[in-house]
Amino acid sequence: MAHPRPIPRVQRRAALAASGWIALAATAFPGGSPLRWIPVLAFVTLGPGLALLFPQPGGLRPGARLEALALAAPVSLSVATLAATALFLAGSFSLVVFLVSLAVFVSVAAVLPGVPLPAATRGAVEREGTRPSGGFRKRRPGEAR
Amino acid sequence: MPSPATPRDAGGRETGKRGVPGRESGGGAVTRRTGPAALRSPAALNLAVLLLAAALWLRALPSIDFRSIEEFGLLDRFPLGFYAALAVLTFGFVLTLRRAGTAPLWPATYCAAMLVALKAPPAILYDTVRYAWASKHDAIISRLLAEGTVHPGRELSGGMSAYDQWPGFFSLDAALVRAFGVDGAASFINWAPVALGLLTAPVLILVYRTFSDDWRLVWTGVWIFQLANWVGQDYLSPQGFSYLLHLTVLAVVVRHFVLPGSAGALRDRSELDPAAAAVPPPTTTRQRAVAVLFLLPVVATINASHQLTPVMLCTTLFVLCLTRRYRNLGLLATTGLIMLVWNLTMGRALFLDTLGTLREKAGDLLGNSRPGFAGDPTGPGPELVGSANVLMVLALGGLAAAAVLLRRKLARSALPLVLAAAAPLPMFALNDYGGEMIFRVYLFGLPGAAFFAAAALVPAAGAASRAATIARRTAAVALPVTLVAMLAGFLPSYYGKEGMHYAPPGETALTRRAFDRAPEGALILAATGAFADSYYRYDHYERWFFTEQEVDENLRMLKDPAGYLAGGIPAGKPAYVILTPTQGEAVIGEGYLPEGGFDSLRQALKRSPLFAVVEESPHGLVLRYRPTTGG
Numbered sequence: 001m002a003h004p005r006p007i008p009r010v011q012r013r014a015a016l017a018a019s020g021w022i023a024l025a026a027t028a029f030p031g032g033s034p035l036r037w038i039p040v041l042a043f044v045t046l047g048p049g050l051a052l053l054f055p056q057p058g059g060l061r062p063g064a065r066l067e068a069l070a071l072a073a074p075v076s077l078s079v080a081t082l083a084a085t086a087l088f089l090a091g092s093f094s095l096v097v098f099l100v101s102l103a104v105f106v107s108v109a110a111v112l113p114g115v116p117l118p119a120a121t122r123g124a125v126e127r128e129g130t131r132p133s134g135g136f137r138k139r140r141p142g143e144a145r
Numbered sequence: 146m147p148s149p150a151t152p153r154d155a156g157g158r159e160t161g162k163r164g165v166p167g168r169e170s171g172g173g174a175v176t177r178r179t180g181p182a183a184l185r186s187p188a189a190l191n192l193a194v195l196l197l198a199a200a201l202w203l204r205a206l207p208s209i210d211f212r213s214i215e216e217f218g219l220l221d222r223f224p225l226g227f228y229a230a231l232a233v234l235t236f237g238f239v240l241t242l243r244r245a246g247t248a249p250l251w252p253a254t255y256c257a258a259m260l261v262a263l264k265a266p267p268a269i270l271y272d273t274v275r276y277a278w279a280s281k282h283d284a285i286i287s288r289l290l291a292e293g294t295v296h297p298g299r300e301l302s303g304g305m306s307a308y309d310q311w312p313g314f315f316s317l318d319a320a321l322v323r324a325f326g327v328d329g330a331a332s333f334i335n336w337a338p339v340a341l342g343l344l345t346a347p348v349l350i351l352v353y354r355t356f357s358d359d360w361r362l363v364w365t366g367v368w369i370f371q372l373a374n375w376v377g378q379d380y381l382s383p384q385g386f387s388y389l390l391h392l393t394v395l396a397v398v399v400r401h402f403v404l405p406g407s408a409g410a411l412r413d414r415s416e417l418d419p420a421a422a423a424v425p426p427p428t429t430t431r432q433r434a435v436a437v438l439f440l441l442p443v444v445a446t447i448n449a450s451h452q453l454t455p456v457m458l459c460t461t462l463f464v465l466c467l468t469r470r471y472r473n474l475g476l477l478a479t480t481g482l483i484m485l486v487w488n489l490t491m492g493r494a495l496f497l498d499t500l501g502t503l504r505e506k507a508g509d510l511l512g513n514s515r516p517g518f519a520g521d522p523t524g525p526g527p528e529l530v531g532s533a534n535v536l537m538v539l540a541l542g543g544l545a546a547a548a549v550l551l552r553r554k555l556a557r558s559a560l561p562l563v564l565a566a567a568a569p570l571p572m573f574a575l576n577d578y579g580g581e582m583i584f585r586v587y588l589f590g591l592p593g594a595a596f597f598a599a600a601a602l603v604p605a606a607g608a609a610s611r612a613a614t615i616a617r618r619t620a621a622v623a624l625p626v627t628l629v630a631m632l633a634g635f636l637p638s639y640y641g642k643e644g645m646h647y648a649p650p651g652e653t654a655l656t657r658r659a660f661d662r663a664p665e666g667a668l669i670l671a672a673t674g675a676f677a678d679s680y681y682r683y684d685h686y687e688r689w690f691f692t693e694q695e696v697d698e699n700l701r702m703l704k705d706p707a708g709y710l711a712g713g714i715p716a717g718k719p720a721y722v723i724l725t726p727t728q729g730e731a732v733i734g735e736g737y738l739p740e741g742g743f744d745s746l747r748q749a750l751k752r753s754p755l756f757a758v759v760e761e762s763p764h765g766l767v768l769r770y771r772p773t774t775g776g
Contacts, residue, residue, distance in 0.1 A: 023324075031326020040324045045344075052439070066354075067400070070347035074393040075439075077317065077386070078446035084316035085449050091294035093316075095323040115439050118401055118432055 020103025194237035218643035313449030375638035566593025707753030
């Protein structure tokens with residue numbers, strides 16, 4: 001698959017993969033400091049969702065970008081909630097375990113292809129009886145008609 | 146949805162191709178304009194209006210006299226500049242709609258600005274947690290952090306064990322408290338309405354864009370949603386959070402779960418309203434299965450966080466299954482199964498208890514749709530709030546119904562939204578949810594209602610008939626007038642009972658002292674639980690909020706308050722009474738007691754030999770029960 005701008009995409013994936021570890025490092029700042037809560041909040045609110053939705057080999061189509069941005073926060077917060085709930089249910093919650101588990105999740109998800117929601121990959125019509133061809137075929141203009 | 150057949154590489158070149166004069170890029174920047182011409186551009190006007198509103202708002206903010214709230218809440222404490230800022234924002238928003246299709250960031254900015262202007266003042270100004278139930282959630286988060294785990298099987302007084310059985314949202318908050326390195330959720334709790342609003346709007350846009358290509362309609366729907374969302378469920382709460390997730394599921398479903406071959410005539414442009422969007426492309430079974438997997442964490446989080454939202458979600462998915470377009474039994478079954486598993490494991494105790502009460506409450510439509518526990522609110526402030534609430538519901542319902550009837554083609558293509566709005570109504574037949582059901586049904590019906598209310602106010606562009614021209618001219622006046630009227634309805638509904646929601650630090654300190662003074666296991670009495678810190682260290686005490694019952698019973702209690710309370714205190718139980726000014730506001734606002742009832746109660750308890758004054762100040766009265774003396 002041709003990647004017209006491979007470097008920015010690699011950088012984006014790398015930034016996503018690093019975001020959790022940066023958030024973890026930010027917890028070294030004193031409690032309540034903006035240098036601490038802003039990166040942590042940004043990571044917990046957006047990291048997992050963006051890692052799941054954004055890395056599309058063909059890049060996101062314009063309409064799907066809005067979708068990825070809108071869904072990133074609810075999906076991220078869901079993943080974070082499940083992680084925190086599991087840790088509290090097990091009675092083993094600690095800040096480091098919580099952030100490391102999310103950071104690992106995001107790092108892995110960032111290097112894998114994004115979830116192939118139709119709008120993100122093709123947004124195209126799949127006629128009855130047809131099978132998606134691997135998921136990442138580029139949409140041709142007018143295909144959606 | 147993406148504009149039809151827009152090539153992947155359209156981007157900036159599209160502007161030149163279409164040659165629309167003064168067309169702006171998505172970022173709102175003016176293209177190729179310099180000097181005086183740039184100052185006269187729509188973007189410059191939008192910016193100027195926004196800056197004017199911001200200046201008025203910032204100037205008004207320090208003058209909001211929240212420390213001396215009387216019977217009209219913040220309504221008569223907001224300075225004129227505050228109202229002017231909101232009016233200017235409304236005016237500016239209507240202006241941005243003229244170019245909403247080409248410069249969508251401007252209406253987006255105005256929507257965000259309105260959200261902040263409406264809901265940020267308490268977050269910026271208040272020195273305590275706003276809203277009694279938010280402070281209750283603060284207490285739950287504090288306990289979770291102190292205990293390090295939950296005890297779903299442990300019985301706690303006042304139904305508090307439910308929070309251990311649905312701990313999802315509180316676990317997230319507890320994790321955030323630790324991650325931010327702050328003492329408790331109180332440090333960020335008042336920002337929740339702003340944060341939830343900012344996260345909800347994009348999801349709402351996704352839903353609306355699925356059914357309309359007209360950005361004016363989409364943004365007006367979002368604006369109306371914000372103004373009509375006065376029911377106060379946007380504080381730091383499991384239901385506020387779950388609501389965002391519920392909308393997320395709805396957005397993914399309407400966009401990615403269209404069955405092949407189900408669109409029929411809706412693929413024919415001539416069968417669609419000019420503002421309607423084409424039905425999203427159908428998806429294969431595999432694509433829908435991927436989407437179900439994608440939604441699993443979201444659905445699981447809803448179930449781990451809240452009791453009612455999963456039921457609302459299943460109901461919504463069920464009514465969508467009634468359409469050929471969204472008959473996704475697999476998703477419905479998966480969602481239902483997750484709900485059942487949670488209810489039979491973690492939430493087993495409350496689930497079985499609720500099933501038991503269903504027998505007596507099911508079918509009692511009038512009883513289940515009654516707001517609150519008691520009678521009508523008393524006093525001019527609460528009465529104004531009550532009237533504003535009713536008018537808001539009527540206005541929104543009237544506009545939405547008019548659009549459904551007058552724009553039948555739009556209603557047909559957006560049928561899933563109509564059904565989603567109507568889906569919660571059967572809940573009235575099941576349960577009253579502690580007097581809250583009417584507000585929850587309204588809230589879950591709101592996204593659809595706001596969309597169609599917007600459709601009533603934003604007629605389709607382009608049609609050249611005489612009727613269409615008249616509709617457009619009427620809407621040019623009706624839209625700003627209605628938005629201002631809805632703003633006027635929002636403010637009393639949201640801020641009209643603020644005396645109940647703001648407690649000065651002295652009052653919360655008095656409450657905490659009273660709790661700390663009481664021995665472990667003591668019974669704490671208060672007129673109502675609707676006061677800050679009423680659930681402070683809740684697992685160490687039992688509570689009795691004695692006016693939260695039928696009004697007739699309260700009138701009986703007022704004849705001899707001390708004797709009535711003494712009769713309800715178990716023998717040998719140490720008991721304390723806390724009465725604060727916030728409770729005085731709440732019993733009037735909720736209609737528990739008649740006007741003057743709280744003061745007479747207070748005086749009677751002070752006079753009674755059964756109770757000894759422990760502490761008294763303008764912030765409240767604390768009494769200790771002394772059963773051996775006199776009586």
